[in-house]
Amino acid sequence: MKYAGMPMGMWALFAGSFQKQLTAVLGYDAATAKQITKTAKPKYKEILTKLPEFEKADRFQLNIIGCAMLGAFVLCMPQRPDTEALTVYYENAQMTPLMKWFCRKSGKSKFTAKDMAAMKATAALNAADRNPYSWNMDFYAYPDGSGYEGRFTKCGICTLMQELGLYDLTPALCHLDYTMSEAGGVTDFVRQYTLASGGPYCDCGYQKKRV
Template sequence: MRWTGMPMAMWVLFAKSFEKQLTEVFGYDAKTAKAIRKTAKLRYKEIIAKLPEFEKGDRFQLNIIGCAMLGAFVLCMPRRPDTESLTVYYEKAQMTPLMKWFCRKSGKNKFTPKDISGMKATATLKAADRNPYSWNMEFYEYPDGSGYEGRFTKCGICVLMKKLGLYDLTPALCRLDYTMSEAGGVTDFVRQYTLASGGPYCDCGYKKKRLQEDRA
């Protein structure tokens, strides 16, 4: 994957936030946090350079870029974090004002014909059959009309975290699905399994908030 383009743009947008949370979550002083960020940039570029280009129509490029960035920072920290603290760190680093705006905007399009069509196209693409750092997904609409589920049988984040020697920390990234759904304002996120915790698949279920409230 080329550094110029989306990977570089994501670094510009989020690197300072990742640096800030090194101090707020892990207690590193400002000088150390800055040094970690500088070293992490080099590691991030190395990780990106070893990733394949994603196919046109593959919607998961940003997911793997976010994983690469987090992995780079973790590998450059003086102390290896535990999963619980890294979960907090990743959520705070990712949920910038811009990201919250993006989630709200995406929420407005949830369950529209375009959204449903995009989910079905992703399920058909099965990009992970050709790119191990992408995802394979099956799509299920709930029969009661309350929403839908994406069921993932292959996960690029799991593959990359194993490659980086950080697989035990993968659940820290999984938790962001709940946070982004909440920020969108229109769905309740439901999940039973994750591949990272030994499940048969990762289920990402989105229930319509309004429908649930009307039934209450």
């Protein structure tokens, strides 16, 4: 994957937030946080260059870029955080004002015909059959019309975190699904399993909030 383009843009948008949370959540002083960020950037580029380009129709490129950024920061930290601390760190680093705005904007189109069609198209793509850093999912609309579920049988984040030697920390990324759903304002996120915790699949259920 080339660094120019979306990966470069994501670094520009989020690196400052990732650096800030090194101090706010993980307790590093400002100088150490700055040094971690400085060394994380080339590590981020290194991780990305080993990944294939994503297909144009693949909607999960941002997910793997976020994983690469988090992985780069963790690998450059003097001390490896535990999953609980990293969950808070990643959530705070990702949920910038811009990301919260994006979630609210996305929430306005949730459950529309266009949204449902996009989910079905993603399920039909089976991108992970050709790119191990992408995802395969099945789509299930709830029969009572209360929402839908994406059931993932292959997960690019799991693949990349395993390769980076950080697989035990993967649940820190999984938790962001709850946070982004809540920020959207229109869904309750429900989940029973994750691949990272040994489940048969990752279920991402979006139920319409009751007014």
